[in-house]
Amino acid sequence: MPVKGSAIFKIALAATIALSGAVATVAAVPTAAYAAPASSVNGKITRSEILQRAQYWVDQRVPYQQGPGANDSGGRYYERSDCSGYVSMAWHLGSALTTQSLRDVSYELGSFDDLKPGDILNRYDGGRYNIHVVLFAGWTDGTRTTAKVYTESDWGEVAKIAYMSRSALNNGDYRPWRYDNVIDDAVSAPAKPSLGIRGSVIAADGNQVTFTRDAGSGHLQVTYLPPGGGWQTSDLSVLAGTAVSAGGAPAAFVQANGTLGVVTADAANGHLRITYKPANGSWATSDLTNDVGAPVSDGEVTTQVDASGTLSVFSRNSVNGHANLTYLPSSGGWSNFDLTTNVGTAVSAGGAPAAFVQKNGTLGVVTADAANGHLRITYKPANGSWATSDLTNDVGAPVSDGKLGTAVDESGTLSVFSRNSVNGHANLTYLPSSGGWSNFDLTTNVGTAVSAGGAPAAFVQKNGTLGVVTADAANGHLRITYKPANGSWATSDLTNDVGTPVTDGNVSSVLGNDGTLSVYSRGSANGHLHLTYLPTTGTWATTDMAYQAGTPTLD
The missing domain is CATH 3.90.1720.10 (endopeptidase domain like (from Nostoc punctiforme))
Structure with missing residues (x-):
């Protein structure tokens, strides 16, 4: 004054x-x-x-x-x-x-x-x-x-x-x-995020399952809620012999035959590891690099199961940055396919690839070009060949830091959520089942806070609501941005509204068989795994899984 x-x-x-x-x-x-x-x-x-x-x-x-x-x-x-x-x-x-x-x-x-x-x-x-x-x-x-x-x-x-x-x-x-x-402050996630957007799944038997990495030992940990039971947690490195992992977060999957599994990278040598449990069997683990020739990885991996039952594991080769696909058909053996060499997918950077399957059977993955941050999509129609395109050049998608999430809603619209590497804005690039690509800046148009840390965790609820979970770069608050099937986009602060602890942005989301939306996040203050959830009828609630289930601290 x-x-x-x-x-x-x-x-x-x-x-x-x-x-x-x-x-x-x-x-x-x-x-x-x-x-x-x-x-x-x-x-x-x-x-x-x-x-x-x-x-x-x-x-x-x-x-x-x-x-x-x-x-x-x-x-x-x-x-x-x-x-x-x-x-x-x-x-x-x-x-x-x-x-x-x-x-x-x-x-x-x-x-x-x-x-x-x-x-x-x-x-x-x-x-x-x-x-x-x-x-x-x-x-x-x-x-x-x-x-x-x-x-x-x-x-x-x-x-x-x-x-x-x-x-x-x-x-x-x-x-x-x-x-x-x-x-602006430099924002970064932990060097070894132990929770990612593919960390949570619903198993064939209805178990709600989340895979994390123990901060103290590097062991692979599974925390799960059986239908009608209480929360439990198990050390899969002890139970199944899974190697200590490093790099990106564990990526979970459920195959059509009921096999539950997770993919990680071995901290000792970068080998791609798969740990799995058949529907009526016990946990086991194998080395995909030794056994089927999967390239060594930096741990940034994702998984996808398509309509044919093929399990696809997308990873980044830690030697040359190539995007790679290691896949297992429902009948047959494992194979590898170098997407950079064979399709022209750009060498990628940032977070894990974001995989998807469209309603028409198209399998694909979204990455960020290491050279310029352009958003890249690589895809294969159900009865076609692999192809790739540059969404930044072709449709104006903003450049990205590689922190990506995808969702396909009931209408067949493919949504790609990304973080603009220039201004930190949350962005949506989407393709309706009939029509062309469009972009929508969630920060400018909805008020979604500039985000930080891990990749945005997308979800689609049973009532058709499409949404994404992020962390506010300014204060670490857990944020949800959502659009009802016939409504407009809105955003809210789960830390302010529900009491979810501040987070470093490493999050996952999963929709239960009963329609409950569950959001898992890593508390930045103590490394605890936190669950914030919304039943189909009821209000949001939050709980600390370290106390609820005994989940070890996440690194």
Whole structure:
């Protein structure tokens, strides 16, 4: 704000707070120590560091004043701790600027929808910018109707977190601005994700099964719920002799003959391993690299069973990056097929390939081109030959980081969910059973949060609802975005709404025989496997599988 306040300012601010639905403050939780700043004064700074710096004054209960000021967490003194001084400190500027001069180190955004954590909302004041500024920390949900902000509001108050409605921001004539030197945080999943979008299946006998990797031992773990029974968990490395795995997450499957199984990569040598249990048999394991010549893998694998009963395992060759198919027909032996050499599928990068089977019998897989991030689809019609195409060139699909998920709904529409590697937006590229490809930005059009971590986990419910589960890059909240069969897209925050713990984005989803939608996620705080579920009649609930079933911590 201006260095000298006025009664007019106080009245205007009070009116704005009244419009906002009264800014509820959040109790400070003092911390014992703060990390040394990663940024330099007036230098590049990540959004997370901006919020950490802002939180420091909340924790210290720094009072609003225009002299003397206060120190930041590193001991640097800021001569004012008013609204603009607060922003200056959070941005790690060299001195406390005013509401007017903050414009000299930032630029105005197009709309509130462009805001990201660490940006500011500055009151326009007829172009004078002479009233008040707050630091934007995020929207409270996907509707973007309530903003969480950091603010130093007035004399007699201290730095605090507040909540302002979108209508209050509009009525108060706030404008969104972004610091010139802010940079997005680098987001990455664990080096060895132990839960992935193909991690959960419903077995032929109705068992709900999820495969994970034990953080302590690297052992393959299965957690399951028999029909009418209680949760159980077993160590398949002990039970079946499955090798310690590495790389990507386990990929599960159920064959037409009732065989339940999972594919992993051996941590010792990259060999592709299959662990399986016939419908009426015991668990066993075999080495597909030794036994059938499957190429060594980085562990990024996926599985698909088509209408003929053929089991397909798509993997990435860790030597040359080639996309590979190892497959077992319902009658016959295993074979290998190099999709890069034989079809022209680009060398891939990022996450596991995302496989699918369309209603017309077309088998396919979606990958990201390692050279340019283009979304690639490789497919084989039921009675045709393999082919490949570039969805980025051909239909405008955004470039991707390789974190992909697929679903085919009852109408036959093929949906490919991806994360835009430029801006982190959740995107849908889809092909109706009759018609051409289209793209739909879920972040722009629905409000799905910018995502992080693992691949989006797609699902189709029995009532025709299509959806996808992701993790919010800003805070790790578990997010669900969905479209009823005859409705519009919507999104909600399962962490806020249901209490699901924050996650690193490694998730899976599965639809039970009774229609229950189950979403599994890895808690980023403790590595526990969490189940969040929605019965066909009822409301969402969540449970910790470490306590419910004894599932070991995930790496």
